[in-house]
Amino acid sequence: MGNRSLSFWLFLTPVLVGLGLVVIVPLIYGTYYSFTDWNGLTASQFVGFEHYINLFQDKAFLNSIWFTIKFSFVTIILLNVIGLGFALLVTQKLKTSNLLRTVFFMPNMIGGLILGFIWQFIFINVFSDVGEALGIEGLQGWLSTTGTGFWGLVILTCWQMAGYIMIIYIAYLQNIPGELVEAAKIDGANSFQRFKNITFPLVAPAFTVSMFLTLSNSFKIYDQNLSLTNGGPYESTQMVAMEIVKTAFSANEMAYGQAKAVVFFIMVAAIALTQVYYNKKREVDL
Amino acid sequence: MESKLKNYLIGAFGILLGVLWLSPFYLMIVNAFKSKKEIFMGVLGLPEAWSFDNFVEAFIDLDFVNSLWNSVMITVVSVVVIIVFSSMAGYALSRNKSKLSGGILLLFVAAMLIPFQSVMIPLTSLFGKADMLNQAGLIFMYLGFGSSLSIFLYHGAMTGISQSLDEAATIDGANRFQTFTRIIFPLLKPISVTVAILNVIWIWNDYLLPSLILSENNATIPLKMFYFFGQYTKQWHLALAGLTIAIIPVIVAYFFAQKQIIEGVSEGAVK
Numbered sequence: 001m002g003n004r005s006l007s008f009w010l011f012l013t014p015v016l017v018g019l020g021l022v023v024i025v026p027l028i029y030g031t032y033y034s035f036t037d038w039n040g041l042t043a044s045q046f047v048g049f050e051h052y053i054n055l056f057q058d059k060a061f062l063n064s065i066w067f068t069i070k071f072s073f074v075t076i077i078l079l080n081v082i083g084l085g086f087a088l089l090v091t092q093k094l095k096t097s098n099l100l101r102t103v104f105f106m107p108n109m110i111g112g113l114i115l116g117f118i119w120q121f122i123f124i125n126v127f128s129d130v131g132e133a134l135g136i137e138g139l140q141g142w143l144s145t146t147g148t149g150f151w152g153l154v155i156l157t158c159w160q161m162a163g164y165i166m167i168i169y170i171a172y173l174q175n176i177p178g179e180l181v182e183a184a185k186i187d188g189a190n191s192f193q194r195f196k197n198i199t200f201p202l203v204a205p206a207f208t209v210s211m212f213l214t215l216s217n218s219f220k221i222y223d224q225n226l227s228l229t230n231g232g233p234y235e236s237t238q239m240v241a242m243e244i245v246k247t248a249f250s251a252n253e254m255a256y257g258q259a260k261a262v263v264f265f266i267m268v269a270a271i272a273l274t275q276v277y278y279n280k281k282r283e284v285d286l
Numbered sequence: 287m288e289s290k291l292k293n294y295l296i297g298a299f300g301i302l303l304g305v306l307w308l309s310p311f312y313l314m315i316v317n318a319f320k321s322k323k324e325i326f327m328g329v330l331g332l333p334e335a336w337s338f339d340n341f342v343e344a345f346i347d348l349d350f351v352n353s354l355w356n357s358v359m360i361t362v363v364s365v366v367v368i369i370v371f372s373s374m375a376g377y378a379l380s381r382n383k384s385k386l387s388g389g390i391l392l393l394f395v396a397a398m399l400i401p402f403q404s405v406m407i408p409l410t411s412l413f414g415k416a417d418m419l420n421q422a423g424l425i426f427m428y429l430g431f432g433s434s435l436s437i438f439l440y441h442g443a444m445t446g447i448s449q450s451l452d453e454a455a456t457i458d459g460a461n462r463f464q465t466f467t468r469i470i471f472p473l474l475k476p477i478s479v480t481v482a483i484l485n486v487i488w489i490w491n492d493y494l495l496p497s498l499i500l501s502e503n504n505a506t507i508p509l510k511m512f513y514f515f516g517q518y519t520k521q522w523h524l525a526l527a528g529l530t531i532a533i534i535p536v537i538v539a540y541f542f543a544q545k546q547i548i549e550g551v552s553e554g555a556v557k
Binding site: 001002005007008011012014015016018019020021022023024025026027029030033040041086089090092094095096099100101102103104105106107108109110111112113114117118119121122125126129130159164167168170171209213216219220222223226227240241244245248249254257258261262264265268269272273 | 293296297299300301303304307308310311313314317325328329330371372374375377378379381382384387390393394397399400401402403404405406407408409411412415426427429430431433434437461462463466487490491492493494498508511512515522525526529532533536537539540544547548551552555
């Protein structure tokens with residue numbers, strides 16, 4: 001199929017039109033309007049960088065970025081630890097391996113909105129009951145403070161995504177040649193040494209994949225945030241995505257919301273590109 | 287002997303972890319059977335009686351038959367559209383080795399970096415002006431957002447399908463379209479299953495996009511769940527029954543197709 005062949009273009013037209021009208025055109029159109037006083041329908045004048053200057057002094061926006069960064073940092077570490085742990089567990093040739101794999105992955109099948117509602121019940125009602133029974137003060141009043149809201153979101157996200165990360169690690173663990181492990185055993189390496197010197201370096205590429213996924217996912221989280229804390233108390237657990245939605249669709253500041261959305265896009269793209277670059281480089285070094 | 291003991295311990299630890307992982311579902315289900323007063327008395331134990339009253343009420347309030355139908359319709363049509371058009375594109379891009387073709391593939395891959403939230407405001411505005419804030423518009427948007435990863439997966443799978451098949455088909459008098467539908471597309475079946483699974487999980491559970499597009503009459507399950515939950519904030523017995531009902535279709539599907547689902551997700555993530 002040459003570039004001039006009609007069939008080449010016919011085969012591509014539907015997806016090019018789709019991507020163009022749904023992603024590319026809105027991105028360009030939105031970026032343009034973020035420099036105006038656009039209200040979602042019309043724009044009467046250019047305001048230059050006004051929105052961009054304002055958003056760097058916007059406490060709610062800056063807080064949401066900081067909250068999202070802290071959240072992503074903690075989640076990436078926990079998810080990779082739990083995911084790798086699960087993967088090591090279900091590749092132990094236990095009788096229950098398949099069942100456990102199914103169980104660990106199950107929360108991933110259900111949408112974040114519904115999971116957030118379930119956990120709202122657990123954090124508020126179950127935690128307080130258990131706390132009362134065991135006399136643990138710290139289990140009372142979950143989701144009513146910034147700290148418990150933060151950890152609530154972390155726990156929910158780990159529960160939802162650990163099975164997914166596990167699957168990525170399983171794929172890499174299964175590629176480790178058995179002879180290598182056997183040879184190390186014969187040479188007298190204990191299980192910790194085998195993990196450190198064989199398993200760990202060979203699953204290192206899985207870090208690329210799972211860190212990239214966790215990071216970009218945690219930046220884009222909205223549903224879980226909405227259903228678990230709705231940003232409360234006092235917008236202190238509001239993540240970037242929710243801040244943008246609220247600016248645009250609750251406060252109706254379309255152009256300002258879009259300026260935040262453009263900054264958000266630049267952040268997500270920059271993180272993703274840096275990470276891919278960094279991980280590729282590290283893999284080569286190993 | 288020692289290693290046998292170790293295996294038992296690991297096995298027991300695994301079961302413990304599995305039970306812990308499932309406990310949120312247990313808590314949801316047992317409390318969905320309780321009355322408001324029973325939940326207040328305690329959330330850990332089993333209900334006094336297994337009454338389905340909460341489920342009946344939630345089922346009616348969720349307008350479940352209607353929301354289920356909306357979800358199924360949107361998901362099935364979107365996924366079929368994505369599969370048909372992405373496989374065509376993946377085929378065309380892999381059979382054209384020019385720089386332009388490589389550039390188009392790169393464009394789709396790069397588009398995966400664009401988060402939904404950064405285009406949602408102009409997107410709803412533009413589609414609103416075109417009077418397309420409806421189910422058809424939503425399906426078209428799913429094509430726009432979903433095609434990137436799908437094309438990427440199809441393009442990868444095409445490298446395993448020899449070009450000599452195309453040539454043989456051309457000699458036999460088939461045109462491009464016939465070659466694709468009769469020879470290539472059937473060979474792409476394994477990757478089509480993966481593409482279908484990934485897109486079904488995403489679209490079925492998606493909340494934000496439909497919440498900006500659909501009216502309450504056309505609400506999908508997550509959307510309806512949101513409205514429903516707002517009505518029952520202090521009435522956990524009904525809210526939990528509603529959540530249980532909303533999850534049932536997913537769990538049933540998962541148990542029937544879990545092997546394919548886990549393989550598909552694995553393939554989609556690792557590539």
